[in-house]
Amino acid sequence: MEYKYIFGPVPSRRLGISLGIDLIPFKTCSLNCVYCECGATTNLTIKRQEYVPLDKIFEELDDFLKREPELDFITFSGSGEPTLHNGIGEVIKFIKTKYSQYKIAVLTNGTLLSESNVRNAIINADLIMPSLDAVTQSVFKRLNRPFPGLNIQEIIYGLIKTRMEFSGQIYLEVFIVPGLNDTDSELTFLKKALTEINSDKIQLNTLDRPGTSAWVRPSSKEELERIANFFKPLPVEIIANFQSRKNIKSYHKDIADLIISTLKRRPCTAEDLANTLGLHINEINKYIQSLLENDVIESEILKRGIFFRAKNKNLLLN
Numbered sequence: 386m387e388y389k390y391i392f393g394p395v396p397s398r399r400l401g402i403s404l405g406i407d408l409i410p411f412k413t414c415s416l417n418c419v420y421c422e423c424g425a426t427t428n429l430t431i432k433r434q435e436y437v438p439l440d441k442i443f444e445e446l447d448d449f450l451k452r453e454p455e456l457d458f459i460t461f462s463g464s465g466e467p468t469l470h471n472g473i474g475e476v477i478k479f480i481k482t483k484y485s486q487y488k489i490a491v492l493t494n495g496t497l498l499s500e501s502n503v504r505n506a507i508i509n510a511d512l513i514m515p516s517l518d519a520v521t522q523s524v525f526k527r528l529n530r531p532f533p534g535l536n537i538q539e540i541i542y543g544l545i546k547t548r549m550e551f552s553g554q555i556y557l558e559v560f561i562v563p564g565l566n567d568t569d570s571e572l573t574f575l576k577k578a579l580t581e582i583n584s585d586k587i588q589l590n591t592l593d594r595p596g597t598s599a600w601v602r603p604s605s606k607e608e609l610e611r612i613a614n615f616f617k618p619l620p621v622e623i624i625a626n627f628q629s630r631k632n633i634k635s636y637h638k639d640i641a642d643l644i645i646s647t648l649k650r651r652p653c654t655a656e657d658l659a660n661t662l663g664l665h666i667n668e669i670n671k672y673i674q675s676l677l678e679n680d681v682i683e684s685e686i687l688k689r690g691i692f693f694r695a696k697n698k699n700l701l702l703n
């Protein structure tokens with residue numbers, strides 16, 4: 386069966402071996418973050434609806450999970466915001482009822498968590514991984530470029546409510562963009578909000594390959610360490626570089642080789658590669674990340690998006 390809405394399993398930096406569920410069409414999101422590795426949001430919205438048919442998702446999940454694959458997590462993620470799908474709660478219920486041996490993670494930008502029906506929809510997951518990059522409305526607007534009307538204080542309120550109501554683990558990601566959210570005042574506000582949210586972990590992240598905006602640069606290891614120290618005693622960690630990805634069991638050398646050989650012929654965006662190779666964009670993204678880290682490919686921001694090309698024509702990963 387050819388899958389349209391599930392992808393992987395992919396090696397995930399934070400989740401081990403993860404089967405992805407993408408409930409949302411490409412780049413439908415309530416934010417348009419400057420660092421988004423999927424490219425610019427093309428449908429900026431807060432409208433919740435059945436973006437993809439639930440029965441098709443159930444069909445694909447049944448087909449894949451009946452083989453009892455070894456997974457660390459089933460993860461709602463993808464190239465948009467999963468809580469925009471109004472059936473996310475149904476999908477979680479479906480997995481928990483029929484395949485209760487699997488743990489469920491929800492990656493969310495947190496923008497809709499101030500709505501009680503959205504919080505209720507994901508309450509039966511095992512792990513919620515929201516993000517919060519800014520606390521002042523002006524930084525929020527510049528960094529996350531939200532749907533008009535989204536208010537960062539309401540979003541923080543939603544995160545606090547989620548913590549109060551949800552008994553599973555919450556790992557909150559803070560994406561550091563130098564010059565935007567690493568100023569003393571923004572970090573002070575962030576620390577206050579993070580203390581109130583009280584997540585189980587705070588994970589500091591930064592750009593490791595081009596985002597949608599060319600001016601965004603990564604934070605250095607030293608900068609991240611300084612911020613981590615500033616946030617202490619909160620449970621903060623820097624998300625480690627992912628250089629060992631090729632040692633993870635779901636890393637398929639044949640897929641990496643296929644990507645390299647395609648990029649040897651012509652530079653492509655991640656979306657081009659996904660279309661050409663018939664793989665989900667998130668899966669492509671994981672391999673691109675590893676190939677960039679191993680210096681096998683390079684990237685360049687052009688008018689149509691971020692293009693990748695093979696660097697050394699004879700080099701393939703072992």
Ligand code: SF4
Binds near residue numbers: 421494
């Ligand atoms: S919330 Fe996630 S998917 Fe949406 S624009 Fe930001 S990084 Fe991209």
